[in-house]
Amino acid sequence: MKLIRKIKATPDGMVIYCPESYTTIRLNKAEARKMFKVKKFPADASPEVVHLEISDTCNMDCPYCYVKNKVGKELDTNTWKKIITELESSGVFQVTFGGGEPTMRKDLYQLAVHAKKLGLTLCMTSNGMNIPDMSPLILNKFDQINISWHGNYAIVATALEKLQKSEVRRGINFCLSKQYEKDIPRIIALAEQYDAEILYLTYKAIAKDWKNQIMPSEVMKIAKKTEKQGVKVAVDGATCNVCLASKRFCDIDSQGNVMVCSFIRKPVGNLLEKQFKEIWSSRQKVTSCPYVKQK
DSSP: OOOOOEEEEETTEEEEEETTTTEEEEEEHHHHHHHHOOOOOOSOOOOSEEEEEOOSOOSOOOTTOSOOSOOSOOOOHHHHHHHHHHHHHTTOOEEEEESSOGGGOTTHHHHHHHHHHTTOEEEEEEOSSSGGGSOHHHHTTOSEEEEEOSSOHHHHHHHHHHHHHTTOOEEEEEEEBTTTGGGHHHHHHHHHHTTOEEEEEEOOOTTSOGGGBOOHHHHHHHHHHHHHTTOOEEEOTGGGTOOOBTTTEEEEOTTSEEESSSSSOOOSEETTTSOHHHHHHTOOOOOSOTTOOOO
């Protein structure tokens, strides 16, 4: 079987992505010149991962959700397909369905099939409430599904159990705040029981509740300690003190607005009016997260 690789040059060198193993290798300019004879590097590059808010609706009402006060109708099936096709042709490696709650879209299967046919890595973030009632036919279209922790053990456990039985790679999105710090042992127990990855996320104080935030350095310490226990662990850019907004990541909301970050709700363009490459090339660059205190 031939190993599939996706390669693109970047301002810093080169990125090599293997969809089968979900492995990303980054080469600096010197390495790219030596290994691939690259002579010129672009001034800009498309994001590697794009989060798609395919749904506005949700069956939960979390006070810290970044999707609030939405107006207008969600994009229809054909429009989302066109956007996903455009993202793939622009050099995007992975799309993640989110919302709102993505499982509330009736065309979820159609959108998933379309993304997979294009060769994109497809993931989904869900609150888990609808997962137990979903067909494995739909769930198996996703390369990984992460269940967000909102304090309800039963919902997360039931969703992870369904994903495990359906043989879908699974994870837990754990936004580590002081509110949920006490839940660390339960999260680790869930990960061990259902062979799930824990994605530790530094809490973003979009509600200006800075007292609820745990410093990224402390989140990283907890993540490393968890990994030593034999649990699969991942962290977000904020935990690494690196803002990935406008660089390797961007967000597209349910009306086609492009944002450099899910939390910075300032559109830099709309895909119903302009092409993605045009919007992306003219975006403002972000260097730090306005919702995370580093010290």
